[in-house]
Amino acid sequence: MPTLPVSRRGLLSAAASTGLIAAAATANAAEPELPAPEPAVTPRLPTDHGELPSFKYVFANSHKKENKGGWAREATVAEFPASKALAAVNMRLYAGAYRELHWHALAAEWAFMLSGHARTTVIDPDGNAETNEFGPGDVWYFPRGYGHSIQGLGPDGCEFMLVFDDGAFSEFGTFSVTDWLAHTPPEVLAKNLGVPAAAFAKIPDHELYIMPGTVPPPLPLEPPPASLVSAPQTHRYPLLAQRPIEAPGGTVRIVSSKEFPVSTTMTGVIEDINPGAVRELHWHPHADEWQYYVSGQGRMTVFGSTARAVTWDYRAGDVGYVPRGYGHYIENTGTEPLRVLVVLNSGVYGDISISDWLARNPAQLVAEHFNLPLDVVARFPKRKVIIA
Secondary structure: OOOOOOOOOOOHHHOOOHHHHHHHHHHHOOOOOOOOOOOOOOOOOOOOEOOOOOOEEEHHHOOEEEEOOEEEEEEOOOOOOOOOOOEEEEEEEOOOOEEEEEEOOOOOEEEEEEEEOEEEEEEOOOOOEEEEEEOOOEEEEEOOOOEEEEEEOOOOOEEEEEEEOOOOOOHHHOEEHHHHHHOOOHHHHHHHHOOOHHHHOOOOOOOOOEEOOOOOOOOOOOOOOOOOOOOOOOOEEEHHHOOOEEEOOEEEEEEOOOOOOOOOOOEEEEEEEOOOOEEEEEEOOOOOEEEEEEEOEEEEEEEOOOOOEEEEEEEOOEEEEEOOOOEEEEEEOOOOOEEEEEEEOOOOOOOEEHHHHHHOOOHHHHHHHHOOOHHHHOOOOOOOOOEO
16 A cells, blocks of 8 residues: 555644544545556657656546535645646536635635636635636636635536645645534534524534535626625636737737736646647746646657656646746647646746747857857747747
8 A cells, every 4th residue: 555645635734743644544545546657758759868757647547526516636746746836626516516615724726717607705814805706717816825615606517627836735635614613612603603502503513525505696786885895806817818929829828916916826827739839948937837738639848957858748637747947848739729727836927938048149159059050040030939
């Protein structure tokens, strides 16, 4: 049986307690073994060399936590060891079902709506609250520690991707309101909420996590005066409604703290890459990159310095990861457009691309680096290409 990863249930900070480690190991005993790392392209590309950890994970390999209201599966550093800085959860809520009121002590939550519609509520430490509805392509961001809930709307509920800015974070170790109240004496609840202790006789005695519910009525266009305290910064951003950046081989949409001020620790990107096109060679100086392949098929090579370069093939449902500063590119190897959701663990977006870098150096310098004639270098792009 595999050794329990200490991050598995959000126990990193509590690992000093022998009792907690033993309890976690017992709880983990019934869980399936983690899948083997995803292999690189075989046969290897002639330019591949050396060894790198697997930067590919198949989300379908994750264990599903299911109940009557929906399901969730996660990819943390326990399942995907290379993804040290970011973790993710794929969640489905049926119509009316709730991801119950909860908060995350260890990480902020960034989300992308894959399908359907959802409604969220969120409250900050100053008592500002906001209710929003989301459709496909919309994004939300909840800072670490903010209380929130998610509800699937009619007719078909919703499916979304959650990304957290801590690779060791586990969705299954969050702070849930039903779990908290189930472990608080009724007399204390009575003092807090101003009703008799007997009123709490039938509250749940365990965490519900995802629970069935009733599809709510539509939100009023204009809430009654003084009925809603609005947050100073909205937690919703319609990413797919954004005008894309046009490139020769596709389009890019970016939502950083510049476009979405509340999202201080994460940036989201949608890359649509045409068949045969490539998201050009580049790196991110101050962020790790987490990827979800939404549709199509592609190939990514990651360059890790010291003659290490390894290539993986990806299909819809796969996850990729690139550590901060590692060079990489993504090529569409299929016959349909490739869509990749990229999340970076920085609220400020930045990359350095091969086209822009070489264009900003003297032609003679570039020519002598690569043993090329000057007339060849003169035909290089004069600015950043993004997708070629």
